[in-house]
Amino acid sequence: MEFPASGRMRGLIKLPMRLMLSLIILSFMVALVTLCFIASDLNQQNTRQNHLLLEKALLTRQEVMQFHLSDNAEWGEAYENLHRTVNKEWAWTRQNLGESLFETFAYEGVFVISPQGETVYSVIDGKPQPRSFSAWLGRDLLPILQQLLQNSDGKALSRFVVANHQLVLISASWITTGGDNSVQPVAGPPSLMIFADRLTPAKLLQLGHEYGIRQLRVDFTLPASAEPLADSLRLSTDGQPALLRWQNANPGGTLLTGLLPLLILTMLIVLFGALMLMRSALRKAQLNDENTWLLAQSQQALSASERRFRDIAETTTDWIWEMDAHLRFSWISGRFPVVTGFNSEEWLQRTLDEFLLCDERQRDRLKQFQHAGGQLTLSGCRYLSAQHQPRYCNLTLKRVSLAQGDPGFRGSATDVTLEMEAQARAHYLSHFDELTGLANRVQMREFLTGKLSLPMPSQPMLAMIMIDLDKFKPVNDLFGHAAGDKVLHEVSERIRSTLNGNGLVARLGGDEFVIILPEAGTHAQIDALCQQLIKQLNAPFMVYDNTIQIGASLGIALAPQDADNASDLLRFADIALYKAKNSGRNHWIFFHRDMEEKIVQRREMEHALREAIQEDQLRLVYQTRYDLLTARISAVEALVRWQHPRLGLLMPDQFIPLAEETGLISALSDWVLFNACRDIARYRPEMAVSVNISATELQDGALPERIARVLQLSGLPSQRLEIEVTESALLSDPEKTLAVMQAVKALGVKFLIDDFGTGYASLCYLRAFPFDGIKIDRSFISPLTESQQARQVVENMIGLGKAYALSVTAEGVETPMQMSQLQDLACDAIQGYYIGRPLPLPQISTTAPVSEA
Numbered sequence: 001m002e003f004p005a006s007g008r009m010r011g012l013i014k015l016p017m018r019l020m021l022s023l024i025i026l027s028f029m030v031a032l033v034t035l036c037f038i039a040s041d042l043n044q045q046n047t048r049q050n051h052l053l054l055e056k057a058l059l060t061r062q063e064v065m066q067f068h069l070s071d072n073a074e075w076g077e078a079y080e081n082l083h084r085t086v087n088k089e090w091a092w093t094r095q096n097l098g099e100s101l102f103e104t105f106a107y108e109g110v111f112v113i114s115p116q117g118e119t120v121y122s123v124i125d126g127k128p129q130p131r132s133f134s135a136w137l138g139r140d141l142l143p144i145l146q147q148l149l150q151n152s153d154g155k156a157l158s159r160f161v162v163a164n165h166q167l168v169l170i171s172a173s174w175i176t177t178g179g180d181n182s183v184q185p186v187a188g189p190p191s192l193m194i195f196a197d198r199l200t201p202a203k204l205l206q207l208g209h210e211y212g213i214r215q216l217r218v219d220f221t222l223p224a225s226a227e228p229l230a231d232s233l234r235l236s237t238d239g240q241p242a243l244l245r246w247q248n249a250n251p252g253g254t255l256l257t258g259l260l261p262l263l264i265l266t267m268l269i270v271l272f273g274a275l276m277l278m279r280s281a282l283r284k285a286q287l288n289d290e291n292t293w294l295l296a297q298s299q300q301a302l303s304a305s306e307r308r309f310r311d312i313a314e315t316t317t318d319w320i321w322e323m324d325a326h327l328r329f330s331w332i333s334g335r336f337p338v339v340t341g342f343n344s345e346e347w348l349q350r351t352l353d354e355f356l357l358c359d360e361r362q363r364d365r366l367k368q369f370q371h372a373g374g375q376l377t378l379s380g381c382r383y384l385s386a387q388h389q390p391r392y393c394n395l396t397l398k399r400v401s402l403a404q405g406d407p408g409f410r411g412s413a414t415d416v417t418l419e420m421e422a423q424a425r426a427h428y429l430s431h432f433d434e435l436t437g438l439a440n441r442v443q444m445r446e447f448l449t450g451k452l453s454l455p456m457p458s459q460p461m462l463a464m465i466m467i468d469l470d471k472f473k474p475v476n477d478l479f480g481h482a483a484g485d486k487v488l489h490e491v492s493e494r495i496r497s498t499l500n501g502n503g504l505v506a507r508l509g510g511d512e513f514v515i516i517l518p519e520a521g522t523h524a525q526i527d528a529l530c531q532q533l534i535k536q537l538n539a540p541f542m543v544y545d546n547t548i549q550i551g552a553s554l555g556i557a558l559a560p561q562d563a564d565n566a567s568d569l570l571r572f573a574d575i576a577l578y579k580a581k582n583s584g585r586n587h588w589i590f591f592h593r594d595m596e597e598k599i600v601q602r603r604e605m606e607h608a609l610r611e612a613i614q615e616d617q618l619r620l621v622y623q624t625r626y627d628l629l630t631a632r633i634s635a636v637e638a639l640v641r642w643q644h645p646r647l648g649l650l651m652p653d654q655f656i657p658l659a660e661e662t663g664l665i666s667a668l669s670d671w672v673l674f675n676a677c678r679d680i681a682r683y684r685p686e687m688a689v690s691v692n693i694s695a696t697e698l699q700d701g702a703l704p705e706r707i708a709r710v711l712q713l714s715g716l717p718s719q720r721l722e723i724e725v726t727e728s729a730l731l732s733d734p735e736k737t738l739a740v741m742q743a744v745k746a747l748g749v750k751f752l753i754d755d756f757g758t759g760y761a762s763l764c765y766l767r768a769f770p771f772d773g774i775k776i777d778r779s780f781i782s783p784l785t786e787s788q789q790a791r792q793v794v795e796n797m798i799g800l801g802k803a804y805a806l807s808v809t810a811e812g813v814e815t816p817m818q819m820s821q822l823q824d825l826a827c828d829a830i831q832g833y834y835i836g837r838p839l840p841l842p843q844i845s846t847t848a849p850v851s852e853a
Helices: 008-073 076-084 088-093 100-105 133-137 142-151 201-210 251-315 335-340 360-372 417-431 441-453 473-479 481-499 523-538 566-582 593-614 656-662 665-683 695-699 703-714 734-745 788-803 816-824
Strands: 109-113 119-124 157-163 166-174 192-199 214-219 232-234 243-247 319-324 329-332 375-384 390-401 407-415 461-470 504-509 512-521 541-543 546-548 551-559 588-590 618-627 632-644 648-650 688-692 721-726 750-756 773-776 807-810
Touching: 008 100, 008 157, 008 166, 008 192, 008 201, 008 232, 008 243, 008 251, 076 088, 088 119, 109 133, 119 133, 133 192, 142 157, 142 166, 142 192, 192 201, 201 214, 319 335, 360 375, 390 417, 417 441, 441 461, 441 504, 441 512, 441 566, 461 523, 461 566, 473 481, 473 546, 481 504, 481 512, 481 523, 481 541, 481 546, 512 523, 523 551, 523 588, 551 566, 566 588, 566 593, 593 632, 593 656, 593 665, 618 665, 632 665, 656 665, 665 688, 665 695, 665 703, 688 750, 695 721, 695 734, 703 721, 703 734, 734 750, 773 788, 788 807
Parallel strands: 551 588, 632 688, 688 721, 721 750, 750 773, 773 807
Antiparallel strands: 109 119, 109 192, 157 166, 166 192, 214 243, 232 243, 319 329, 319 407, 375 390, 390 407, 461 512, 461 551, 504 512, 541 546, 618 632, 632 648
């Protein structure tokens, strides 16, 4: 037996294998060069990033110092006590410009320079010292600073200077009234206030650590004309050289150290594998040359049966068959019993027409194909399985010549039952609600659009009734979602039975339903239907041996009176529903045009409130609380106002309910908490501040974290913050409310009951909840001097608070007589117009606790 030359395949294999080895080596060289480039680029990026971070850090330090300086220099009291006169008792003893600047911000030097250039007040390293600014600095920078301030109209400025071989940040500003109209400026040049911050090596290291810059230090040895190093930053310091330097992290070197050995090892392994693969391929190529001749001989043995198997391969998908010219089965493959459940033998010589349950269109196509021939595909053919279950298949038929040359047909049948059932299921889910079986939003809109497209007579009119269940959410919370689903199913049955087959009922999702009545009739008929619906839905539901009571609110829109298209009709019905829910629930309301205007106004107000929180349109005023035991003002209550750009000053009752409804209450509360705590920490560090919290806030598990963040940012000790809540806030989910209050209490914050006596909470809540005090509502204080009964009620309230070891504050005190009687009743504190009206915190007097009403 002779074989073809054995070197043919080997020759074909060698060239590609050599090319493959060359490509592998070239790829690794490219990877190596790329790795070195990446390492270099990483080092350059690290250097640029350090430059940017350091510049940002220095700029931030300058801006913070300028801010602190402006806060102290642009101040009416500072103008009175440091420019007109030098009141060191005001500045140092009362700590308005004292050691806190050193303790808190590490400002080593604080100086006040008179218009004549004399240092009239100085605090150095947190202690008052009679030392001039120039002597402390070691340089005379006053002419330069005065010229710069003249150019900036006295606004605070800062710059770096080199003094005594140290880098110093200097910030200077004119002392002005700061817009305080109660202080009249005097003629003549202003005094100068200067803050100084020495950037010691320790401070530079700490600054670098905060921004991820290692070994940050200052170098004064580089000449001014020399080019700075890569890992350095030259500072502008009035001609004296100062260079900030640091140690580069060298990420590129780290990358090379980690990846280069791995890359070389990988290259060696791949090359070794490629060589072994080449040897194996050459051996197999030699064997393939020897087998090629043998394979060519075997092809002749397969040619006889190739035609039949080619025809089958063209049509095979699931089970295969042959039919004669009359479409009678003559052969069926073994998959037929598996798919259909029938025995193949019982269907031989039976026709395809007996097997399929074809519609007329499919029958006509089969007849035409039987005479015309060619190839035919029928989709979605229906038949019954051996278990009499409906099934579906796709048929492919082809006219062929059978074994004896007789005409016939071959084909295949692919079972598509699951696909057809999935399509039917998808169609159902796209048009029906799976839980209740009602129409869904898609079918509802199609039905409504179809009805509105028809010519509509003036009577009867089309009505859309939108239903929202009242008190449904507690059903899921108390009894579980399974009980909620059963209630929704029963609700759908009651609505359908009430309509008695008229119109369409759809579920839009959740607990919201829609009724469309194409022939609704008159208003009186719609009223009667709505009354019947509410009656049906108010009836108790028996679910899992539980009696569940819910209600419903209905909003109604009419066509063509209100709208002639589906979108507007849905929107108007929803607006009417919103009005019904806010008007007391369990009744219905027809849409009117003025409702849409009110909704638009409400949305505009919501948008304006969101902008007010972000754009600082809110203001805080404070009402003092007078301690009767110590005869001094011990605390203030923060009250928020909204300075609306168009409507003017708005009181809390005009926008707090809107904030609660729209979810803005958290952002509003955070703003009030932060600003109140910051103001107290800045202006009245000896006082406590109380802030009112909405009832909805006590359900927010994030409230303790939010309060902790506010205390950290403002610097206010937690024991000086008091949270005021009303009695009604305790009624909704008391267990969750108690958990939130205990978490806030753990921070050291106090709780007070506001408007005590006007709510409905049980007295046992005084013992169960962690309260520190109560505030008796003003409605009990007003008749105090005129009614003995009122005096007895207030006395009992005070006694109740004392019994629970709570501090007692009386609100609404407006006369000296009321104050005197409350002192006799052993009340702890009082609050009201007699003590002081709400004012900005800087205007509140600390020496005159009682003011004229």
